[in-house]
Amino acid sequence: MSSIYIKNAYIVTANGKGEIIKDGSIFIEDGEIKEVGKSDSMKAYRPEYLIDAAHKVVMPGLINTHVHLAQALMRGLVPDNVNLIEWLRDWVWPLQGNMTEDEAAVSTELTLLEMINSGTTTFLATSVNGRYGVNRTIDAVYKSGIRGAIGRQIMDIPGYADQPQMLHSGLIEDADKSLKEFEYVYGRWNNKDGRIWIWLSPRTPGAVSDDLFRRISLVVSEHNSGVTMHLAEVRDDIRYFGSRNTSPARFLKDLGMVGPKHVYVHGVWLTEEDMGIFAGTGTSVSHNPSSNSKLGSGIAKVVSMLRNGVNVTLGTDGGPSNDTYDLLRELRLALLLQKVDNLDPQAFNLMEAIKLATINGARGLGIETMVGSIEVGKRADLAIFDVRKPYTSPSVIAPISNLVYAGTGSDATDVIVDGKFLKKNGKVLVLDESLVIEKAERASAELLARAGKKDWTGPDPL
Template identity: 45%
Template structure:
């Protein structure tokens, strides 16, 4: 018998991601409060819980909630703002200029837009990379609390307004002092553990060139003292490696080790320009990597050698990055591209199969965030975070191999129901925890205002083809 806020979800195919990777046909999940209390066959659980609220999932696929390990909430409103640009002009000419004109209200509106998209496409947990002070940390944390999603919020740490080999390139509206470190500590004191434990506060320092070694070391010491996570872009473009070799005579990962950035509470993002010594050091220190294939491909940055990392024992998770670098926050789409690009560059059709991609998007993400005991699989005692995907559609039928169909044929638009902490936040494809129409209207209006303030109104509607 279930008590209190209890539900029984029946008649589904469950991809459990448990240690033996069981797939349960005609499966059911019993949920009490925020946790899973039983997983099994529908006939067995119906008999055990005859009086509980029952939701028949109509034969759909249930997967653990997806975990996006690299997100820029503030960039959701900048979708399509910097297409066909490489990273440094992308940042210096568009993204920093636009973000440098944000208000806190803009930050809140963009966060809600991003969260709405993630929830509707099956992402139940995410790691935000760099929340600048101007975006309004309080408002963004409130958006997380209101929406029902689970979040690790990386507050920005910086003290230099440059990027790698570029000098005087950052928009003044994006430059912060070393006091940014104290600001993140204050937000940790205020928000960490809030929203019934769904909010975690991390450090999100800028890439080397934007932070002095002394500030990195100070931040790393505080992170160890407080058991805080650290996430940072590293080795994304060749300029990152060139800068660190020129300035310090070190590779990206060796530099990160020198300033205290490696370890099991660190998630390093992109990680394309690595040598074998870098990979060995990541494995030795238990440092996690977030693989962002669409962003890296779109910006022409290169391709992370994921198989090499996995072969050496490095935990690799998956991330979408931001809307201007990917154009969506759909982790189901990301699984497909993440697999295919590795097959293409290696000319090996066997690398990163569908099962590995789903592991990266669930358990790999949970491990990276230090939450593997709470999320990442459908197991008794874990948080009731899961997504229900409708594979009975023209582009997904037949689905004899559901994991393969999910990764190679489905999209986030096929998600029907999403549950976080035992709360239904999406049902019938409709967002239930927030007003989607209001979110979209506000994001459109505020994005137009940001473009105008940045002096980039022309870029907002510029088309390569004539618009009549």
Template identity: 40%
Template sequence: MLYTQATIITVNANRDIIQDGAILVQGSKIANIGKTEALLKLYPEEEVTALEGRIIIPGLVNAHMHTAQTLLRGTADDLELVSWLCERIWPLQGNFTPKDGYAAARLSIAEMLKSGTTCFLESMFADRYGFDGLCRAVEESGIRGCLGKIVMDVGTYASDPKWAMHPGLVENRETSLLGAVDMHKKWNGKADDRIRVWFGARTPGGVSEGLYKEMTSISREQNIPITMHCAEAPADRTFFESQGHTAMSYCDSVNLLGPQTVLVHMVHLDDSDIKTLAETGTHIVHCPSSNTKLASGICRVPDLLEAGVSVTLGTDGAPCNNTCDMLQEMRLAGILHKAARMDPTSVPAETVLETATINGAKALGLADSVGSIEKGKKADFVVLDMRAVHLQPWFNPVSAVVYSATGRDVEIVLVDGKEVAKSGKLTTMDEESIWKEAEWRSKEVVKRAGLTSAVGARWPVQ
């Protein structure tokens, strides 16, 4: 297929933007890229999709996602973190079945694909959700998934007994760590190498130091990357201080830091932590919607970027964001730090797009194949239809994407050279069956958890 007449934001090394550009896709890869006129002459026999008035961007990389939680969208709005976690989310997740986990994964993936995410990092998929079902959902949908299976052995948050996990979520070394190793053997590289299996470690305080060290040792021996929440809430800082550490000195003490580790949230950091992140090449994920909605604080993204830390972007889960739309996440990432710093030049649109594309690909170890639109890379890209009143006029295509567009403007999505969405509709999944099953399964989970009356409208319903 030859895609023509579009404005192409390549995010290549030179950050080229091609007007009236064209992309030739052959098999799973980009075979050529250039001006429309030149490629039409080179490939006169190719089938053409004309895309005048559209912008093409690399497929978005959602570097932090809880696929199970999309089934719980709207069940814990406007709560502070302890209540949100201990009274709602953990009890609900502790009542999941593997069929619920599969339905939730399908719902998450459908929403991500429709809104331009072609690759995601699942952070902590619990054993009770059915890891095989998550992998099947990735395989069937055509998306690219790095899938973190939970690693834990302590049933509290930050070692605080008042933050006790629901019993249905507590796992031991054998189920979590060794189970993740088993799933890596079974699924890593499957679905035409679209599936990668990771360790999804719980926050410090939810994992013993011995298990962390065992996990990091296996990670290096078997090349299994690690993702972990860290320094998200004030309680995390309290925990690190109780151990005689800062956030990063603690992580360093259990061998967590390095280019194969992706740390999430990273709100409560000292200057020394930022220096350590830069020196070790550890990646971090910024989740502005989650951090603002749960009032966790504001990640020091400008300071991290200035220090040379690799910063990526993630939506987090639907109960603390309410959407899996990375385009909306980009907009908030681009405006939040301007207000926090009283500096409108802070974190410009171009930097935001990098966090959601090439930086995400680097963090996931996939930058050789995805994250930018270049000859020889995988054909993972997104077509945005800019022919709409809410998108016109535009002058800088990057600004238009970051500040104006949302997932509803996505027209075509390619992963591995296949159109997984066309005309704004999925081609690999039955959307209606997905949302209908999610609708009734979510109610069943709420009922099992005994929270039916707690999650409804707060105003009187007639």
């Protein structure tokens, strides 16, 4: 029986009471949290592995609810001064539409490496297109030891919002084939080792016909699977719903596309009415503040959504829009933006924000009884962060605040999923870091050339 004992830790439980345990300990056996409490009140154990977590913060493993696995490779390949429509049409889609399966595999490895390195233990992947190799992508996720819900892309119109022909030809897919492949990978992988889930990822409103949305809804309820999709990201999206005399949430409700394990991404332009529909149906929103900032999309009304009872989660989005998959840094921006947007430093506090990246994320994925907080009986998914760094010191008074406001995900010394180390003593064990970086460096230049952008020097002002 494998066991881990963590002692002298500053523990953020993210449990229902929002408890923080100073001088705390955690005992893990066979991948499950068996005891959590003050170090001096714990039972005596003889663990296989002992971690002295003095000067460290132990968090529930972070949960990133919006990840583009194929986009890490495109970090720094796209201008940083274009709006979403131009960004997609002229840059992101031509690059993705020219991507080979091998390049997508490198991108997936790079994303996994970055997430594991920075304390993420569970994620939701969006838009996994057939050209990336769906089965191969899932296999890479499984082998890394992380937990992941993988959204197989589906579409039947090559458009975006009210522009029906916007998509790059290399990304166009046939809905029947996508659904067939979904069924195959679902049968092969879903719930494997309690770590992999297969979801559907309709491309966007305007790229999926109403009929296809209805089919998706049936498939999802038949399998008790999940759905994730970009929604109400920019004002152009709202124009599309307006042209159909509806609103984002009403549109989805009418098609049977709301409920638990329905995670809609961005939601910057949702109205109070939309929030009410999502809250009443247990539908989640993934907040991606860096991406919304970089693309000038707007600031999502997170405080309003929470007050209205919506389950808000946190996501990083992809390489060209964030540009990092470090969820801890996303947490910092989420906090700051809500304070400034509400012109009120009390509008959103540290512990509320941490919930977005932990238990709310778990709820969004429908796995809140399994992970998302540090509680007895849950699986042992943890991230341990060193807060004795020049930029997080002095950390004796408020290590959690220092970590969130001043730290980075790379400060994670140990990252544990199901009681197994994916990162240990500062080193990622499950992927070869230098090899992955080497492959990515080579692949990005080749991809740029293939997409007809050989002479483009990137957003650096050369």
